[in-house]
Structure formats: C-alpha cells, structure tokens
Amino acid sequence: MKRDQGMTTEQVESRVRKSFEAATPDVLTDVMSTCREKKGNNMENIITIQPPKRRSSRARLTAVIAAAAAFIFIFAAIIGFSISARRDKTFVTVQLDVNPGIEIRVDKNERVLKVIALNNDASKLIADMDFSGSTIEVAVNAIVGSMLKNGYLSEIANSILVSVEGNNEEASALLQQRLTDEINSMLNAAAFNGAVLSQTITPGDEELEKLSKEYGITHGKARLILAIIDTHPTYRFEDLVQMNITDLNLLAAGHALPGFDKIGTPENSNYIGTEQARHIAIDHAGIEENDLIYIDCELEYDDGRMLYDVEFQTKTMEYEYKIDAKDGSILDAESEPNEHGHGSLPSSYISRDEAIEIALKRAGIARSEAMDLDCELEYGDGISVYEIDFETSSMEYECILDASTGDILKWNEAPNAGLPYNSPTVTPNSPTATPTAGFISEKRAKEIVFSHAGIKEADVRGLEIDFDADDGIYLYEIEFECGSYEYEYEVNAISGKIIHHDKEFIGSSCSNVTPRPSDNPVSTPGSGSVPAAGQLSWRDAVKYALKHAGVSESELLALSIEYEPSGIKYFKIDFDTRSHEYEYKINATNGSVITSKNELNDDCDIPKGSYISVYKAFEYALKAVEVSSCSDRDIAIELDCDDGSVCYEVEFQSGRTEYSIQLHAITGAIIEIEME
Amino acid sequence: MIAFLTILSETVNNDEKSLDNLIMNFVSGDECAFEKLYDGTRTAVYSYAMSILKHPQDAEDVLHDCFVKLYMSAGSYNSQGKPMAWILTIAKNLCYERLRERKRTVNLTDEEWERSFETNEHIGREEILTIRSLVELLGEEERMIVTLHAISRFKHREIAEFMNLPLSTVLSKYHRAVKKLRNAYLQDEQTDERIIRSV
Structure with a gap:
C-alpha cells in the first residue's frame, strides 16, 4: 500500500466499479421486446394457410389461378428453401x-x-x-x-x-x-x-x-x-x-x-532491398549520406516490373531515382535544385513552425519568451528529425522530434545557469528572500538538507533530486531514506531556504528486508523459473533475444516473458530500452529467433539514474515473497515513474498465486506486495 | 491465506464457467438464463462501451444492441472457456460500427454530462465525476484496460491477450491510468473540503 497517496489502487478500482454499477442503465425490457419482435418477424415469413371459404364460379376460376400461383410460389419456395438450405x-x-x-x-x-x-x-x-x-x-x-x-x-x-x-x-x-x-x-x-x-x-x-x-x-x-x-x-x-x-x-x-x-514481414530476397536501392541512388548522385535532409525509398510496381522509387533531398538539391528491384539498374534519375531550401519538404512532414510549436507547448512557454531559438532538419538513423534548441531567462531546452509524426523523441530541460537570473514570478506567499543571480547548485541544496537533517550523505539511501517550478517558485525537491526514516525536502532554488520538510518513520523491518544493490542474492542463470526438461530457461531465451538485438542487460527498462507451450514451443519476449521497444519470439528448444520486431520508444518517461537491473529487481521480488521458483509463462518486470519516483513493478505467478510487487528502483526496497 | 487465495481463484474460474453454463442453458431454451447472463455482465459491457465511445447514450445503445445480438446469436457460441471475451468482442464490434458512423468520438459538455444521467436515480455527483474523469483524462487503451481489469475482472495478462498488447504495455498503461485517476479523485476531495470549510 502506498503511504503518500491517500488512495490505494484497490480503492481507485472500487470507486470506478461502483460508479459504473450505478451508471449502467437497465435495458433488459427493451432487449427482450426487440428480440421477441425479431423472432416474431421471422415467424411471419413462414407462409400462413388460410381456412377454406365458399366461393362463386368466378371465384373458383380465381382460385384455380391462385392455386397455380400458389403452386408456383410453393415450388419456388421449395427451390428457394433448398438453395437457402444449401447456402445455410x-x-x-x-x-x-x-x-x-x-x-x-x-x-x-x-x-x-x-x-x-x-x-x-x-x-x-x-x-x-x-x-x-x-x-x-x-x-x-x-x-x-x-x-x-x-x-x-x-x-x-x-x-x-x-x-x-x-x-x-x-x-x-x-x-x-x-x-x-x-x-x-x-x-x-x-x-x-x-x-x-x-x-x-x-x-x-x-x-x-x-x-x-x-x-x-x-x-x-x-x-x-x-x-x-x-x-x-x-x-x-x-x-x-x-x-x-x-x-x-x-x-x-x-x-x-x-x-x-x-x-511477419514479406520476404524481399527476390529483390535488392531498400538499403541497396538507396545506396545505388545516393552513390550515383555523388552525395554523402550526411548531407541528406530527407530520403524515402519504396518498392513499387510500374510498367510491368517491380522497382524502387527513391526520393531524397539535400539542402540544395532534390533527387528522384527509379531502380530496378531485381538487378539494381538505374531506370530513371532526375534531379533539380531545391529552390525552397528547407521549405520544400515532403508533404508528409510537419512544417518547421509546427515543430517549433510542439516544442514550445511541451515547455509550456509562448514563442515570445523563447530566446536563441534554433530549429534544424536533420537526417540520421533512418529518419528525419527536427532538432530544436531554445532558452528562456531561467531554463534551457533541447528537443528532437520526428519530422513525419511530430512525436518528441528526446527532451532535455535544465536551469539556465549561464544567464543572469531575471526576476521569476514571485507569488505573494513566496519567501521574502531577495533573488540573486542564477540558482544554487544541486550540491549546495543537498548540503543544506543534510545539515538540516543532521545526517551524512554516506548514510543516505534512495536519494532523488528534482528541479521543479511550483507556482512560479523554482525549487529542488529532495527525497531520501536514512536509518528508519524517509525524508522529503523542498528547497528554494534561489535563496536556498527550506520551504517544506517532512520526516516519516518507515520502520526497521523495511530496512531489514531491504536488499542493497551491492548484495549478491543467491542465484544461478535461469533462477526463478522452472524450465521443462530439454528446454531453454527464460533467461537463456532472453539472452538470445538481447544478443540478436545488440542490447545489453543493463540497458533494459522493461522485460516481459510469456511461454507458449503448444505447437512450436517458444518464448514471447518483449523488452524496452530508452530508445526502442522490441518484440521477439525465441524457439524454446534451440534458441533460434522465430520473429523479431522493434520500434522507437517514444514515450519513455524514466529519468536517468543508477537503477538496479531488471534481473536484480526480479530476484529481490522473489526473495520478498519467499518464492524460490515461479512459472515462466508470464513474467513482467518494468521500471515505472510514479510522481517522479522511479520503481520497479514485478509480476509473476507461482502455483496458483499471481504476485505483483513494487520495489524501489535504486535500493531494491520493497514498496508494495499484492497477491491474487 | 493460501486457502483464501484458492477459494478466490476458484471463484474466478467458476465465474467464467457459470457464464458458459448460462449461455448453454439459454441456447437450450431457458430464458431465465439469459436474464442472469444479462445481470452478470451488463456493467462490464456498458463500461467497456463507455471506454471506447466516451458517450453515455451511445454506450447505452451498444448495451442494448449487444444483448439483442447475444440473444439472437447465442446458438453460434462456441465455448472456448472465454465467454466474457466473446461478449466483449461483440460489444467492441458494435462500438466500432458506431464510431465508423460518427467518424470520431464526441466530447460532451458539462450540461450534456448532467443530462445524460438525469433519469438515473442511482447515480450521484461522485459517480458521474468518477466516470467523467476516466473518460476525459485517460487515453483509449488506458480506459479499456482499467474497465477490463476493475469491472470485467480480467487479469493483466488476459487483457494483454484480449487487446493484443505486450503485458508490459498493459501494466505500464494500467499504473499510469490509476495514477491519473487517483490524482483526479484527490483533487475532487480537496475541492469538496474547501467548499465545506467555506460554508
């Protein structure tokens, strides 16, 4: 249970559940009446037989015609029925x-x-x-x-x-x-x-x-x-x-x-491939890849053959090539000056102004506040991006965003220590300190806090420092644990004055069970799971996936493993790094890669820090619930950022119990354990 | 504790089993089974529809159409031990049909939110605000994940399977969504306290 948030996850769930129970309208009567009506209509389609009546001769003639018609109708109905039955x-x-x-x-x-x-x-x-x-x-x-x-x-x-x-x-x-x-x-x-x-x-x-x-x-x-x-x-x-x-x-x-x-991905080994087509075109144009501001290459069908249509631009020229997809011969090459310079971008790209607006919106400032604004279109790693730098009187910003989608790929902001401090908004409730030039350093903020708490930095666990602006006041938010207490401080980033501090007893049991990052839990590769005989452990499968992806264990922010036991037995392994999200299927018998996929990780909100590895987090979690082994069918370990504090969420199953364990990302201290 | 967990787990399995039985009994002609099926699943269907459509009236229409469709097509139900997933798949298809007609979801005004529930005597301000927060603060996948977990009682890995998402994505979206809702509810409580104090 989280101590500082007032409402547990269960309470949130319960509130959602009760609200929908109250909100759900009762439509059963309407449902039943619609259903009966529909059933009724079906019944009406069945021919109804009228009782016989006495008729005149004229009526009898009519009846004969009617009978013939009815016969035709019934015959047609039988044919229709048999067709319909066949169709049915x-x-x-x-x-x-x-x-x-x-x-x-x-x-x-x-x-x-x-x-x-x-x-x-x-x-x-x-x-x-x-x-x-x-x-x-x-x-x-x-x-x-x-x-x-x-x-x-x-x-x-x-x-x-x-x-x-x-x-x-x-x-x-x-x-x-x-x-x-x-x-x-x-x-x-x-x-x-x-x-x-x-x-x-x-x-x-x-x-x-x-x-x-x-x-x-x-x-x-x-x-x-x-x-x-x-x-x-x-x-x-x-x-x-x-x-x-x-x-x-x-x-x-x-x-x-x-x-x-x-x-899966369609096989293109019949053709030279987009990479080769790009190279042929760029080489023929005699330009360096570094000079490109845009390139697009697509397999197309034209005039009875498959070809690659390669379009690219430098700041001065635009090119369009058609490359035979089978033999790589150049079928057509066109180039013309890029007269509009940066303005002549593919229509699929967002404009420079739109890119700047996105960045300013993220920073929460108006264009008039941004100084030294610089926006460059660059090409690298297969995509075109806008690199945008700007600053205000108090902050510096760097933003890289995808030129096609406008998604922010990288975002950095930091106090603008290089500029004289320029009267921030000081609210009536703010401290009476006189603003001095710039901000105090992070180091100075720590000294102030540790001195106030009467402790040494060496004794501190889980130290977290955030620089933040709250109601116009710039402050350092500093949280840490020491001994049996958790401390929270807010320090005015200009005056160094402590605005708020809180000290909470977290109990000796917590620190007793807290494994330190330096601890070496007893583990062997594959610990924590029970692989079937003759099969890889999930950890070995993960190794194969990481090796294929060229990713090291220390780069992992999230890892989930599912085991598929039917048919070709395989592990489905998903993992995230700061830059990419990967999905793999690894053959559980021989470790071969069955499928692999990766895409840019564009919503990573985990601040950089010295976190324990996903494996350590998993081992600490097992240890916390005294479970020595778990099912390898469903394991998920993920770094999560909650109110600025980074923790691991670890989920796994042992026996018939599902565990969900939250632990501190730096110290490994257990925060919450849920069992279901 | 272990005994309790075992019972809990059996209850969950029995829920799916009993839904299966209700569908089978209804197909065999027992209309009461249909009513029980309706009672046991209508909140799940309505909340799931709300999570997609963000519109109480549209969600009510889907609730109605979903159970009509269930009634008419229960004969084609092929039990794979996942009756709730089957029911919600029907609801999902109806929702997307409706979205195709509308082209996009529609955001309601304050007045429309109040009007949407004015004939419902069971619902109060807090419940409306809870649903509104869920609809307006969360992304579509977050809304679906929260309703599937909190109301349809799907486990995270079942949600991952149902929504064809990686488990890690489901988990992070779920935690993010709960955090947003928690903050919204806390703010609401603080506003209430301020109002009470000022009175």
Whole structure:
C-alpha cells in the first residue's frame, strides 16, 4: 500500500466499479421486446394457410389461378428453401491464397463441405485430396503443409492470405484468429520466417463477386488488391492480379490496409532491398549520406516490373531515382535544385513552425519568451528529425522530434545557469528572500538538507533530486531514506531556504528486508523459473533475444516473458530500452529467433539514474515473497515513474498465486506486495 | 491465506464457467438464463462501451444492441472457456460500427454530462465525476484496460491477450491510468473540503 497517496489502487478500482454499477442503465425490457419482435418477424415469413371459404364460379376460376400461383410460389419456395438450405449449410468460406488460390466451404460445425481450386496451381496442389467431413483445421493444415512441401511457400515467397467469409462476424473473426495462429505456427516451424495477412469478409459484395468471377480469384485476393490500389491509385487491377501474395504484401508494406491483420514481414530476397536501392541512388548522385535532409525509398510496381522509387533531398538539391528491384539498374534519375531550401519538404512532414510549436507547448512557454531559438532538419538513423534548441531567462531546452509524426523523441530541460537570473514570478506567499543571480547548485541544496537533517550523505539511501517550478517558485525537491526514516525536502532554488520538510518513520523491518544493490542474492542463470526438461530457461531465451538485438542487460527498462507451450514451443519476449521497444519470439528448444520486431520508444518517461537491473529487481521480488521458483509463462518486470519516483513493478505467478510487487528502483526496497 | 487465495481463484474460474453454463442453458431454451447472463455482465459491457465511445447514450445503445445480438446469436457460441471475451468482442464490434458512423468520438459538455444521467436515480455527483474523469483524462487503451481489469475482472495478462498488447504495455498503461485517476479523485476531495470549510 502506498503511504503518500491517500488512495490505494484497490480503492481507485472500487470507486470506478461502483460508479459504473450505478451508471449502467437497465435495458433488459427493451432487449427482450426487440428480440421477441425479431423472432416474431421471422415467424411471419413462414407462409400462413388460410381456412377454406365458399366461393362463386368466378371465384373458383380465381382460385384455380391462385392455386397455380400458389403452386408456383410453393415450388419456388421449395427451390428457394433448398438453395437457402444449401447456402445455410455453408456457414463460412475460408479462402487461402499464396499463388494457388483455394476456397474451402465449411458448415456450422466447421466441417468441410467442399474444397474448390481456383487456378491450375491449386488444382495440382489439391489433386485427389478429399477433405469432406474433416475439420477446417485438418484441411488447412494439410493444404498449407502441401504448399510448403511443393515450394509454393518458401524462403522467397513467404506470404499467405487467409480470408474468412461469413455472415456471422464474431464467428468469422474467431475463426480468422485461430487459422492465422495455426498457419503462423506452421510457417515458423519451417526454416524461414513466414508472413500472414488475414481478413474477414461479409458476403454480398457485388464488386468482389464480379472481380473474382472475371479473374478466377478468391474474394479475399480481390479485396486485397483493391485495398492496395486504394494506397496507390495508379496501379491497375489487371496488373496486380498476376502477382503472388508475397509481392502484394511487399507492395502493401508501410501502408495501412484497413480490415487486414498482418503478421511477419514479406520476404524481399527476390529483390535488392531498400538499403541497396538507396545506396545505388545516393552513390550515383555523388552525395554523402550526411548531407541528406530527407530520403524515402519504396518498392513499387510500374510498367510491368517491380522497382524502387527513391526520393531524397539535400539542402540544395532534390533527387528522384527509379531502380530496378531485381538487378539494381538505374531506370530513371532526375534531379533539380531545391529552390525552397528547407521549405520544400515532403508533404508528409510537419512544417518547421509546427515543430517549433510542439516544442514550445511541451515547455509550456509562448514563442515570445523563447530566446536563441534554433530549429534544424536533420537526417540520421533512418529518419528525419527536427532538432530544436531554445532558452528562456531561467531554463534551457533541447528537443528532437520526428519530422513525419511530430512525436518528441528526446527532451532535455535544465536551469539556465549561464544567464543572469531575471526576476521569476514571485507569488505573494513566496519567501521574502531577495533573488540573486542564477540558482544554487544541486550540491549546495543537498548540503543544506543534510545539515538540516543532521545526517551524512554516506548514510543516505534512495536519494532523488528534482528541479521543479511550483507556482512560479523554482525549487529542488529532495527525497531520501536514512536509518528508519524517509525524508522529503523542498528547497528554494534561489535563496536556498527550506520551504517544506517532512520526516516519516518507515520502520526497521523495511530496512531489514531491504536488499542493497551491492548484495549478491543467491542465484544461478535461469533462477526463478522452472524450465521443462530439454528446454531453454527464460533467461537463456532472453539472452538470445538481447544478443540478436545488440542490447545489453543493463540497458533494459522493461522485460516481459510469456511461454507458449503448444505447437512450436517458444518464448514471447518483449523488452524496452530508452530508445526502442522490441518484440521477439525465441524457439524454446534451440534458441533460434522465430520473429523479431522493434520500434522507437517514444514515450519513455524514466529519468536517468543508477537503477538496479531488471534481473536484480526480479530476484529481490522473489526473495520478498519467499518464492524460490515461479512459472515462466508470464513474467513482467518494468521500471515505472510514479510522481517522479522511479520503481520497479514485478509480476509473476507461482502455483496458483499471481504476485505483483513494487520495489524501489535504486535500493531494491520493497514498496508494495499484492497477491491474487 | 493460501486457502483464501484458492477459494478466490476458484471463484474466478467458476465465474467464467457459470457464464458458459448460462449461455448453454439459454441456447437450450431457458430464458431465465439469459436474464442472469444479462445481470452478470451488463456493467462490464456498458463500461467497456463507455471506454471506447466516451458517450453515455451511445454506450447505452451498444448495451442494448449487444444483448439483442447475444440473444439472437447465442446458438453460434462456441465455448472456448472465454465467454466474457466473446461478449466483449461483440460489444467492441458494435462500438466500432458506431464510431465508423460518427467518424470520431464526441466530447460532451458539462450540461450534456448532467443530462445524460438525469433519469438515473442511482447515480450521484461522485459517480458521474468518477466516470467523467476516466473518460476525459485517460487515453483509449488506458480506459479499456482499467474497465477490463476493475469491472470485467480480467487479469493483466488476459487483457494483454484480449487487446493484443505486450503485458508490459498493459501494466505500464494500467499504473499510469490509476495514477491519473487517483490524482483526479484527490483533487475532487480537496475541492469538496474547501467548499465545506467555506460554508
């Protein structure tokens, strides 16, 4: 339980829960009446038989016509019913596309009714396989297995499209998920990394129907091509329809395809790759990479071939190259002076002014307050960024932000010690001290505090110092522990006067159980988990992932491990450093990397400091609850910044108990233990 | 303590099991089972819809449509031991349909917030403020994570699976969200105290 925040997590949860319980309206009566109405409508569609009446001859003639009409109607109804029944039997259609295009019709119990080959490759693949009555999983397994065996799915053509078409959206979505997982596992078990595109389709789309009939393809492939054309309106359906799913997946890379789920990366080893294309273009232009302010390289289809479109700019020139994707030959090269200099930026970039506004907003100051404002567009590490520096009378700021998204990638602010102090806003309640030039140093602030507390710095644990502005008063916030007490101080950063101080007894038990960073808990690699025989421990799996990522253990801010025991056994390992977020799947038997992904970590709010490692945090957490081993199925260790204080959150499971333990990031002292 | 935890854990499992049974019983023709299912899950559905739509009336509509859909399609339910995830997936799809129609979420004014609950005699100022803080202070994923954990009683790793997010992301977003809510509630309490003192 947190001491200083007045309200525990459970209390917050309880308040949310009770509020929603009170707010939730009771709509049961309406629900039931709507449902009965719907059921009633269904009943009305059934033909009602009228009781016979006495009729005149004219009426009888009418009756004969009516009877004939009724007969036709009933006959039509029977035909209709049988068609409808046949349709109803096909509850869902699963479509698999690689180059072979295959449609599998299944009934409500997910039993195969029919498998249809849509092209010659598919006919050869299916040959005389009979799936009638088997489950959809068995059929998909056999078909994908055959695609692998016959080389339709391979290192150079690693993508498959899975489309599930059915009226019941929920059932289709669930089936899509299951089949995607199944196929992904099969591809991962092969000796290459596969890529799965998947979607659900609602039947009745006339355009898809028309295109699939015209070109002899599945509705799924038709929809994928239409989605790609949406991103590139110059593409033509008749060109793209010839491509296999790997090439289509490559054309779709980097674009959002609404309604499609993507797993894995399409293989481009048939082509020279974007890096090589960039180099060819830059070398040909005779410029240095350092001179670039922007570069973009995209695989495209044009005039019957795949090519890389490379666009780049220096401060003086703009270039556009078209490079043959297969052999790297230069198909077209254009250049012209960049007359607008920095003004001629790709439309996808935010403007210089917008970038400055973002930085000023983050600093919380108006443009008129910013002095020595400098904003440069730079290119490095594969992205273009704005580097913005400015200062006010009291602070200095440095900001780096992504030129495409405007996301702040790096932010630094510090007291502007180089400038004379320029009358900060002093509130009526502020101390009566006369502001002097600049601020007192952090060191001086510490001396003031330790002297006041009557202690030596050497005895202090968990020291944290923040420089902050509160209601116009600049102050140092200093927190630490010493002996059995926790101390909090606020020191005026100009006068050095102590504004506030607090000393709280935290008990001897706390310090007794506090492991110090220098302690060496008894541990061996893999401690804390119970790996199955013949399998890697999670720590070994993490090592493989870190090695692949080129990241050291000390750089980790967060680490989570999940073990997938079914199919190909693997560890799903996610970890964060200050600069990147990584996702890995590591084969639990041999340590090979099944999939890897990383992206910029743009919301890291952990201040720099000497924190214990994630492993130490984990060991301290185990020790705190006297657990010697835990399940390796779900472990999460994460640095978290809470009100300026940095702590580790450690979660794991042992037996049937889930533990959530919060501990101090520097000292390892246990702050909170939750068990569920 | 261990005994208590075991009981707690069994209760949670039984909850899922009993929801499963209720759906099965309803499919077999027991309408009371549907009412029990409704009673046991309506707050979870409504709060989850609120977390996506940020609009009490829209969330109420989704609550209604979700249970109509459940009623009509319970026959196609394929038990995988996760009935709550199935129900919330239906709710989620309905919410996104509604968002597609609206193009974006709509922020309510003070007056609209008050009007939204004026016919509800069970709800007071504190409850409205609690929900409003959740809707206005948290990001969409934070809102979803908090409602899934606090109301639907999903564990963090179940949320990670349900939302297809890394567990570490779920944890950090959850802690961040709770912190924001805690601060908002504390501020509210302090405001109340100031008002009481001034009176």
